Amino acid sequence: MRLAGKVCVVTGAASGIGRASAALFAREGAKVIATDIDETGVNGLCDELTGDGAEALALRIDVTSASDCETMIRTAEETFGRLDILFNNARILHPDDGDPVETPEETWDLTMNVNVRGMFLGCKHGIPALLRAGGGVIINTSSISALLGSGNAQTAYTASKGAILAMTREIAVAYAKRNIRVNALCPGPLRTELLMKSLDTEEKKQRRLVHLPMGRFGEVEEVAKAAPFLASDDSSFVNASAFMVDGGVAGAYITAF
Numbered sequence: 279m280r281l282a283g284k285v286c287v288v289t290g291a292a293s294g295i296g297r298a299s300a301a302l303f304a305r306e307g308a309k310v311i312a313t314d315i316d317e318t319g320v321n322g323l324c325d326e327l328t329g330d331g332a333e334a335l336a337l338r339i340d341v342t343s344a345s346d347c348e349t350m351i352r353t354a355e356e357t358f359g360r361l362d363i364l365f366n367n368a369r370i371l372h373p374d375d376g377d378p379v380e381t382p383e384e385t386w387d388l389t390m391n392v393n394v395r396g397m398f399l400g401c402k403h404g405i406p407a408l409l410r411a412g413g414g415v416i417i418n419t420s421s422i423s424a425l426l427g428s429g430n431a432q433t434a435y436t437a438s439k440g441a442i443l444a445m446t447r448e449i450a451v452a453y454a455k456r457n458i459r460v461n462a463l464c465p466g467p468l469r470t471e472l473l474m475k476s477l478d479t480e481e482k483k484q485r486r487l488v489h490l491p492m493g494r495f496g497e498v499e500e501v502a503k504a505a506p507f508l509a510s511d512d513s514s515f516v517n518a519s520a521f522m523v524d525g526g527v528a529g530a531y532i533t534a535f
């Protein structure tokens with residue numbers, strides 16, 4: 279088990295990548311604080327993890343709240359004695375997020391608040407705890423859209439993911455000599471309910487698939503599997519990276535095969 283005895287905090291753990299990663303962390307021996315604004319979701323996850331014999335605790339945390347983020351980290355230390363891994367993963371992708379002309383200012387502010395400020399607050403409160411533990415790991419979920427346009431005109435979301443990548447590099451270099459590694463996980467397009475709902479005709483689906491070198495969307499679990507790698511000593515020399523799990527989308531500007 280690669281994470282035996284490690285204590286990790288996951289934000290946005292009620293669904294998708296966060297939920298799947300929290301389960302993999304537990305399977306690798308970590309003690310998990312699963313947090314989300316969706317309390318029912320994290321409670322359900324925790325019941326599953328503890329039912330399987332893992333040590334886990336669910337917390338309702340809004341990452342935009344400094345006091346919630348402080349509570350999240352304090353609870354990890356009070357409950358399990360330390361913090362080793364912080365997975366900043368919560369996000370919002372607002373339905374009103376479009377091109378700058380049509381996007382309401384409130385949508386911009388909310389997106390930046392959850393996606394960027396939330397990760398900043400996680401780091402602000404998490405880093406002192408990681409230092410108290412003698413070092414540790416931070417994973418910030420960015421996106422392939424931080425590197426390539428999504429083609430969808432999701433201005434606020436794409437900008438927020440770019441900011442996360444830039445912030446990740448900054449923090450990684452600042453703390454590299456103090457035994458904290460910080461990486462951005464950059465997933466490509468995944469076969470989620472949200473995406474499948476938006477691709478509601480065969481034509482729309484095919485228009486997307488033609489840009490994917492592997493000819494398919496990724497699965498949530500395929501991205502989640504990168505999290506224990508980035509969190510463990512298996513990735514001991516991986517730092518400040520944009521760690522892409524994208525099926526090769528970023529590898530070409532055109533798919534000719």
Ligand SMILES: NC(=O)c1ccc[n+]([C@@H]2O[C@H](COP(=O)([O-])OP(=O)(O)OC[C@H]3O[C@@H](n4cnc5c(N)ncnc54)[C@H](O)[C@@H]3O)[C@@H](O)[C@H]2O)c1
Binds near residue numbers: 420
């Ligand atoms: N799904 C994809 O195709 C894809 C692609 C690239 C990047 N990503 C990134 O991966 C990460 C996870 O994506 P997902 O598809 O699993 O998302 P998801 O929507 O399934 O999960 C996000 C979670 O964040 C929580 N959340 C929202 N606002 C919050 C707040 N203020 N405080 C705390 N929690 C809050 C939600 O309740 C939800 O459980 C995100 O950062 C996303 O941007 C996803």
